[in-house]
């Protein structure tokens with residue numbers, strides 16, 4: 001059944017997207033986008049990475065055609081990862097105002 | 103023969119094969135897909151690691167008998183406490199209850215033939231062995247001295263020991279945990295016997311479900327952290343090293359994002375065992391079943407929100423610390439819910455002080471102190487004084503040894519008749535349970551005082567005024583050591599000389615007591631249908647437990 005969703009050409013297509021993404025990331029590292037706003041390079045790299053990850057999950061891992069329970073698990077794990085980032089960043093963004101720094 | 107024994111054991115004359123006798127070659131063990139055999143292999147393996155960790159512990163306590171660093175050089179001392187922590191935490195405590203008792207009992211308690219993914223189960227055992235072998239290799243090559251937490255820069259820039267081998271060992275071992283957790287979740291979702299609804303599951307199974315969630319969500323993060331350390335060292339990408347643009351505290355964030363939840367991996371299973379012990383040995387339906395079940399899930403979820411309480415003095419922002427401190431107080435609530443429910447279960451119960459129950463009650467006392475001292479450490483002002491002192495050491499030993507190890511021993515004694523079909527000596531069981539309780543308190547209570555007085559952790563030498571309490575502690579450790587070695591002797595002894603246990607030695611209603619001891623390879627002769635609630639001691643459980651009990655208690659004519 002699952003084989004119906006993805007054919008070899010489709011797999012290769014997704015793979016091509018991943019390769020292009022990698023090349024773009026590399027290119028992004030060689031140019032300076034700070035003129036747009038500081039840290040723009042990082043943002044672009046992260047966006048590319050996110051797209052690649054979404055492709056892998058949706059197509060390689062067949063999440064796109066999966067039942068709701070799988071979707072729930074996927075969304076929950078993103079929520080959970082957001083917790084990790086949010087709380088870590090809560091530290092970094094408020095560091096300067098703390099009592100341990102002057 | 104007792105009526106409970108008859109159920110499920112059939113009436114044929116030929117002695118039936120059980121999981122122990124069904125195949126006797128080495129290959130039948132090493133390539134087994136039977137969850138029960140895998141559990142036995144885990145039991146042997148974690149016991150070996152426990153003994154090794156115990157030797158390190160004894161060495162530490164011997165060194166601390168005197169104020170000077172005379173038995174060990176300070177560098178060696180660093181290695182000794184590091185290796186004690188690594189062996190105990192990653193290779194004994196984390197796998198202990200889930201991989202041994204969980205593996206053996208979870209399928210039986212839900213009325214299944216095996217775990218959902220038996221091959222994956224075997225794979226997890228092999229990964230555990232591989233990870234353990236690598237870690238041991240690292241230790242034999244010269245060991246590690248970073249502390250079990252592997253903080254950067256000790257583990258990176260200033261690393262002068264075999265961090266890599268041991269790190270990879272822990273990395274691989276992590277996958278063993280992940281596979282076990284995955285297997286448990288799938289099994290609980292898909293393999294329950296007819297009638298075994300979610301709210302009829304024994305609370306041990308709920309605890310296993312919660313701990314599996316933590317294993318699956320948390321362990322990959324520590325694996326990624328180890329990978330990032332490796333990437334930084336090999337490719338010189340600045341992640342943790344400030345000299346190339348990294349931040350060492352990021353390591354602590356990532357490490358504790360896993361390791362605080364991991365401390366719940368190290369106590370949730372114990373709580374599950376204790377729920378079984380308290381309810382069954384009070385012969386009373388557990389008080390507040392749903393509360394206990396959901397508090398396990400709450401611990402699993404909220405456990406992910408408090409990691410910053412390990413970083414109060416690391417340079418973490420004070421605002422983050424305030425949030426983490428508040429959430430730390432919140433996460434204690436589900437644990438407290440359990441304590442209250444267990445106590446209420448005891449109330450007006452028909453309490454039986456057999457060996458497993460002694461361990462169960464011991465858990466309640468020790469975990470109480472462990473949990474409450476955690477709150478002191480979570481208080482953002484007080485912790486500045488207490489952090490990195492023996493107060494912390496005592497806190498986590500109260501929860502990890504007083505909690506999990508005591509619960510593990512309780513569970514092992516409780517299910518030993520089921521696992522082996524033999525009964526151990528009740529006298530020696532009780533003796534060792536009491537020795538463990540007394541020895542434990544004698545070892546670790548003085549450390550609370552020492553820590554409060556300001557004795558820092560992780561030093562081989564200390565000022566002479568601390569010596570008296572340290573002598574108490576070392577003396578207590580000897581008692582504790584004897585208390586823990588005794589079971590090795592009398593449990594092994596029972597294998598050969600023990601009385602046959604019968605199928606239901608404790609006269610209990612749970613599914614695991616309705617199959618033979620030891621169980622057959624497929625767990626039940628006939629697949630069970632569950633019509634009773636968990637911990638049902640009334641009329642509805644389909645057994646004549648009270649009749650059997652009266653017969654047990656009647657004086658022999």
Ligand code: HEM
Pocket residue numbers: 251365366368369411412430431433434437472473474475476477478479480481485488489490494497498501502505506
């Ligand atoms: C009632 C819930 C608990 C609270 C509020 C709590 C709180 C804390 C806090 C604040 C610390 C940091 C101390 C410091 O370094 O200054 C700590 C350390 C620790 N806790 Fe807990 N804890 C709790 C339960 C547990 C449990 C159940 C376990 C394990 C089974 C555990 C294991 C540990 C360990 C291993 C450390 C020390 C880690 C290290 O630095 O080596 N705790 N706890």
Ligand SMILES: [Cu+2]
Pocket residue numbers: 361362365408409411412
């Ligand atoms: Cu913690």
